[in-house]
Amino acid sequence: xxETPSGSTAASSSAxxxxxxxxxxxxxxxxxxGKTTVADAVVTKVAGIAARExxxxxxxxxxxxxxxxxxxxxxxxxxxxTQGVSVEVGEREAAVxxxxxxxxxxxxxxxxxxxxxxxxxxxxxxTGLSVTEVNVAVNDLFFPGDEEPEQPxxxx
Amino acid sequence: xxxxxxxxxxxxxERVRLARLALGAASAVPGVxxxxxxRPGVVVTADPTAGRVLQGVTVAAGADGLYQVVLxxxxxxxxxxxxxxxxxxxxxxxxxxxxxxxxxGDVDVEIADVVSEVQADPVPVAPAPVxxxxxxxxxxxxx
Numbered sequence: 443x444x445e446t447p448s449g450s451t452a453a454s455s456s457a458x459x460x461x462x463x464x465x466x467x468x469x470x471x472x473x474x475x476g477k478t479t480v481a482d483a484v485v486t487k488v489a490g491i492a493a494r495e496x497x498x499x500x501x502x503x504x505x506x507x508x509x510x511x512x513x514x515x516x517x518x519x520x521x522x523x524t525q526g527v528s529v530e531v532g533e534r535e536a537a538v539x540x541x542x543x544x545x546x547x548x549x550x551x552x553x554x555x556x557x558x559x560x561x562x563x564x565x566x567x568x569t570g571l572s573v574t575e576v577n578v579a580v581n582d583l584f585f586p587g588d589e590e591p592e593q594p595x596x597x598x
Numbered sequence: 599x600x601x602x603x604x605x606x607x608x609x610x611x612e613r614v615r616l617a618r619l620a621l622g623a624a625s626a627v628p629g630v631x632x633x634x635x636x637r638p639g640v641v642v643t644a645d646p647t648a649g650r651v652l653q654g655v656t657v658a659a660g661a662d663g664l665y666q667v668v669l670x671x672x673x674x675x676x677x678x679x680x681x682x683x684x685x686x687x688x689x690x691x692x693x694x695x696x697x698x699x700x701x702x703g704d705v706d707v708e709i710a711d712v713v714s715e716v717q718a719d720p721v722p723v724a725p726a727p728v729x730x731x732x733x734x735x736x737x738x739x740x741x
Contacts, residue, residue, distance in 0.1 A: 475686055475690070475704060475705060476666075476667075476686055476704035476705040476706045476707065477704070477706045477707075478678070478679055478682035478683075478706075478707050478708075478709070479706070479707070479708040479709065480678055480708075480709045481708065481709060481710050481711065483710070483711060484673075484678070484709055484710070484711060484712050487711070487712055488675065488712060491675070491714070564675075567677060568675055568676065568677060568678055568712070569678055569679075570677065570678065570679045
C-alpha cells in the first residue's frame with residue numbers, strides 16, 4: 443500500500459484480488475455444533491470505534507456524510523460510529539475504507555499508520571477476521587477554531 | 599381453589615422450553631449485552647404459556663427430529679468467536695440439565711451488533727405525583 447499526495451492510501455493489485463474473494467453476507471464459522479456469524483454492521487462499528495481511538499483523528503466521514511449523520515442522529519436512526527466507514531467482509535477476511543478528518547498539526551502519515559494498526563488490531567481481536575487492507579482517505583483538516591459556537595439558550 | 603386451576607392449561611412445548619433456556623443461558627454469559635429480534639423483528643419465539651414473545655431466539659424442528667436454535671445477540675467488544683463458543687457450551691449444558699439434550703441440534707449464534715456498554719432498558723417514566731388540591735379556606739361563620 444502506498445500513500446498518495448491527497449493523504450489517501452491506495453491498495454496494491456494483489457490486495458484487491460484478495461479483497462474481492464469470498465465476499466458474503468456475514469462471516470460464518472462452523473464449529474460442528476452450530477455456526478457463528480458476525481454481522482457486517484459489527485465490523486463497521488468496530489472499525490469506526492478503533493479509528494476514533496487514535497490521537498489526531500477529529501471525526502470520520504466527509505462533510506456531506508457528517509451533515510447527514512447529524513440529521514439522522516437527531517431523529518434517532520443514525521449512528522455516528524459508522525459514518526465514514528465502509529467495509530467488505532468475506533468469510534475470513536475484511537477490507538476497510540475510512541474517511542477521516544485529521545486535526546491540524548498532526549502528521550497525516552503517522553495518523554493514518556496508527557489508524558491502520560489500531561483498526562487491524564481491534565477487528566482481528568474482536569471478530570477473528572483477517573484484515574487484508576485498511577484504506578485511509580483524509581478529506582479535511584480540523585482547526586481548533588473551527589467548531590461552531592454553541593447557540594445560547596433562548597429560554598432559561 | 600384447587601392448585602390445578604392455577605397451573606397453565608397447556609404445558610410449554612419442548613420448542614418453547616428450548617427457546618427459554620437458550621435465551622436464559624446466552625444472556626447469562628459475560629460479554630453478552632442482550633438479544634435482538636433484528637430490524638424486521640423476525641427472530642422471535644412466541645411463548646403462549648407465559649403470554650410473551652421471546653426476542654432474539656428461534657427454534658425450528660429439523661427433519662432429523664432435532665431442534666435447531668438460532669440466537670441473535672448484541673455483544674460487548676470482546677473476542678466474538680470465543681463468546682459464541684461459550685454461549686453454545688452453556689446452551690448445551692442448560693439443555694442437558696433440563697433433560698432436552700437429546701432434542702438439541704445445532705446452536706447458531708449471530709452477533710448482530712456490538713455496544714460499548716450494557717444498555718439498560720429505558721426506565722418507564724413514573725407518573726408525576728398528583729398534588730392534593732388546595733384546601734379552600736372555610737368561610738368564617740359569623741354568629
